[in-house]
Amino acid sequence: MHLFNELTNYQQPTEEGYYGQYGGAYIPEMLYSNVETLKNQYLQIMDDPAFKAEVAALLKDYVGRPTPLFYAERLSAEIGAKIYLKREDLCHTGAHKINNTIGQIILAQRLGKKKIIAETGAGQHGVATATVCALKGMECVVYMGEKDIERQAPNVARMKMLGATVVPATSGSKTLKDATNEAIRAWINEPDTTHYIIGSVVGPHPYPDMVARFQSVISAEMRTQLEAVTGSQLPTHVVACVGGGSNAAGAFYHYLNEPTVELVAVEAAGHGVHSGMSAATTQLGSTGILHGSKSIVMQTKDGQVVEPHSISAGLDYPGIGPLHAFLYASKRGTFMSATDEAALKWAFHLSEIEGIIPALETAHAFAVLPEMNLKPTDVVIVCLSGRGDKDLATYMQAMDLK
Amino acid sequence: MSRLTELFEQKNKRVLNVYCTAGYPHLNSTLEVMESLQKNGADIIELGMPYSDPLADGEVIQSSSLVALNNGMTIDTLFEQLATMRTSIHIPVVLMGYMNPILQYGFELFCKKAKLLGVDGLILPDMPLYEFEQVYGATIKANDLDFIFLVTPETPETRLRKLDNLSSGFLYAVSSSATTGTDKDFSKVAVYLERLKSMQLKNPFLVGFGIKDKASFDAVNVFANGAIIGSAYIQALSKGKDVGTTTKTFLEGVLSN
Numbered sequence: 055m056h057l058f059n060e061l062t063n064y065q066q067p068t069e070e071g072y073y074g075q076y077g078g079a080y081i082p083e084m085l086y087s088n089v090e091t092l093k094n095q096y097l098q099i100m101d102d103p104a105f106k107a108e109v110a111a112l113l114k115d116y117v118g119r120p121t122p123l124f125y126a127e128r129l130s131a132e133i134g135a136k137i138y139l140k141r142e143d144l145c146h147t148g149a150h151k152i153n154n155t156i157g158q159i160i161l162a163q164r165l166g167k168k169k170i171i172a173e174t175g176a177g178q179h180g181v182a183t184a185t186v187c188a189l190k191g192m193e194c195v196v197y198m199g200e201k202d203i204e205r206q207a208p209n210v211a212r213m214k215m216l217g218a219t220v221v222p223a224t225s226g227s228k229t230l231k232d233a234t235n236e237a238i239r240a241w242i243n244e245p246d247t248t249h250y251i252i253g254s255v256v257g258p259h260p261y262p263d264m265v266a267r268f269q270s271v272i273s274a275e276m277r278t279q280l281e282a283v284t285g286s287q288l289p290t291h292v293v294a295c296v297g298g299g300s301n302a303a304g305a306f307y308h309y310l311n312e313p314t315v316e317l318v319a320v321e322a323a324g325h326g327v328h329s330g331m332s333a334a335t336t337q338l339g340s341t342g343i344l345h346g347s348k349s350i351v352m353q354t355k356d357g358q359v360v361e362p363h364s365i366s367a368g369l370d371y372p373g374i375g376p377l378h379a380f381l382y383a384s385k386r387g388t389f390m391s392a393t394d395e396a397a398l399k400w401a402f403h404l405s406e407i408e409g410i411i412p413a414l415e416t417a418h419a420f421a422v423l424p425e426m427n428l429k430p431t432d433v434v435i436v437c438l439s440g441r442g443d444k445d446l447a448t449y450m451q452a453m454d455l456k
Numbered sequence: 457m458s459r460l461t462e463l464f465e466q467k468n469k470r471v472l473n474v475y476c477t478a479g480y481p482h483l484n485s486t487l488e489v490m491e492s493l494q495k496n497g498a499d500i501i502e503l504g505m506p507y508s509d510p511l512a513d514g515e516v517i518q519s520s521s522l523v524a525l526n527n528g529m530t531i532d533t534l535f536e537q538l539a540t541m542r543t544s545i546h547i548p549v550v551l552m553g554y555m556n557p558i559l560q561y562g563f564e565l566f567c568k569k570a571k572l573l574g575v576d577g578l579i580l581p582d583m584p585l586y587e588f589e590q591v592y593g594a595t596i597k598a599n600d601l602d603f604i605f606l607v608t609p610e611t612p613e614t615r616l617r618k619l620d621n622l623s624s625g626f627l628y629a630v631s632s633s634a635t636t637g638t639d640k641d642f643s644k645v646a647v648y649l650e651r652l653k654s655m656q657l658k659n660p661f662l663v664g665f666g667i668k669d670k671a672s673f674d675a676v677n678v679f680a681n682g683a684i685i686g687s688a689y690i691q692a693l694s695k696g697k698d699v700g701t702t703t704k705t706f707l708e709g710v711l712s713n
Binding site: 070078079080081082083084086087225226231235238239242245340341342343344345346351353355356357358359 | 507508509511512514515518519522525530531532554555556557558559560561581582583584586587605606607608610611612615619630
């Protein structure tokens with residue numbers, strides 16, 4: 055069993071947003087008022103019964119929650135353990151990202167904001183943001199790396215169709231890291247009227263905690279659903295892929311303080327952890343500050359942030375949320391990784407044996423199952439965070455090569 | 457008495473602080489740029505340490521940072537370049553940068569070396585007030601470096617007083633909540649600067665962000681003790697022939713009567 059201090063409440067960062075040594079709000083003074091307002095109001099707003107009811111109604115009728123917990127029979131037989139899939143791929147817009155954007159758009163309305171900005175990598179968060187902005191009649195601007203715009207054309211088209219403006223991030227390496235920089239800059243330039251919907255459990259406090267809370271609906275449902283079929287709310291393992299870590303945070307959240315549940319976070323190893331083309335942040339990174347919080351960051355010895363690599367744009371991020379950095383450092387979480395090749399292989403394998411085409415990000419979570427030394431009595435929930443429609447181009451290429 | 461304090465005792469109007477990026481336009485042009493700024497009338501040099509993800513800076517300064525990083529600039533290299541700085545540079549020098557590279561270097565070692573080389577103060581836009589009070593402030597003070605906080609039109613008065621009290625040397629008044637190099641409507645800025653002037657702050661204050669020429673320099677000097685020019689100078693350097701001529705022409709333009 056892992057070292058686990060029962061006195062630690064992993065769900066709650068300190069007043070200043072720290073999980074252990076990770077977190078905080080390393081932001082320029084120009085953002086102070088906005089972030090401070092958010093910090094002072096988010097818990098109060100999220101606790102308001104009217105707010106909760108509005109979010110719950112939209113999650114049910116618009117997003118389609120609760121998402122099913124599906125017993126994957128053929129996969130279970132193959133791995134030799136009971137494996138359940140939490141079907142976030144069935145959410146409206148095709149991934150868990152909308153759990154967070156629904157919450158934040160209503161929160162933005164409560165804060166009196168008129169305009170929404172967001173960053174996106176693969177485009178899933180951008181689509182989820184554009185969707186809720188259309189739903190609520192808010193102006194939406196999405197920052198997306200110039201390179202990602204090229205490689206994720208269908209999601210760019212979706213965002214535009216939903217009425218969003220997609221602004222290419224042309225600075226630095228022109229991917230998610232730079233899109234996030236551009237979004238933060240845009241927020242600095244228009245702080246009064248604009249709310250920034252961050253898509254993952256990253257950024258300055260209170261974003262990591264706020265996004266984790268909005269995503270925690272995933273594990274709240276898991277507990278009830280698992281109990282209905284097995285008689286216990288507790289699996290032995292929860293497995294999720296981690297880039298910034300929002301689906302993992304949501305899938306882990308209501309199990310964080312349950313020491314018997316092993317929390318398995320799967321990072322993208324790219325061409326291999328030590329190949330120089332990887333995004334396995336906990337394996338390659340060190341303590342640093344990125345996008346407003348202290349966490350584990352992939353960087354040079356001079357403290358310049360390096361560009362990671364993953365076949366999945368959603369995991370192609372040189373940092374990790376501060377909660378996950380703490381789960382790693384405290385050994386509460388088990389961190390594993392999967393290569394581009396393994397993820398691709400499992401995207402096809404899951405399609406073939408369960409009839410579910412997963413997103414490339416999600417496929418990483420499945421790729422570690424054979425390496426987990428699972429027993430027949432183990433009950434494993436894999437967070438099936440998104441569906442694979444957006445990755446069809448990559449999958450088609452892979453089929454041509456076969 | 458620190459060089460900054462001494463400067464403001466002798467001159468408390470129209471103090472000109474000019475920002476330049478270390479290692480820009482060329483890896484070894486750092487001192488040349490600084491000498492040229494001193495020679496042509498800058499009162500303070502704000503030397504930027506390039507970072508891959510400079511959140512508070514606009515496009516112009518970020519591109520100059522990228523050029524400097526590609527030129528091979530690091531804190532170590534910068535400190536080597538500054539080893540002989542005080543044989544030619546007599547005006548105050550303030551290092552501007554982001555927390556991450558300094559944390560990797562070692563915060564205490566950084567402060568110690570900077571002081572040893574004759575650096576006078578630090579501007580770290582992503583240093584939170586909380587961290588300054590809990591962790592880093594003591595190290596900065598122990599090494600006898602001035603620390604300059606930023607304040608904006610949205611900074612509440614009690615916080616502004618606190619940031620002023622914790623700062624020394626001067627206070628950096630951001631002309632509006634915007635990244636560097638953004639044009640802003642001046643009438644709003646004037647109201648804010650008037651308010652700052654009337655607050656009887658502990659420190660003199662310099663206005664930065666959007667100061668680009670004689671007109672904007674003159675305009676903020678009605679209220680402030682001086683101003684900081686960054687993006688406009690970097691832009692001039694990026695287009696100019698050589699550092700000496702460009703700097704001379706640029707500063708003559710700003711300081712002309």
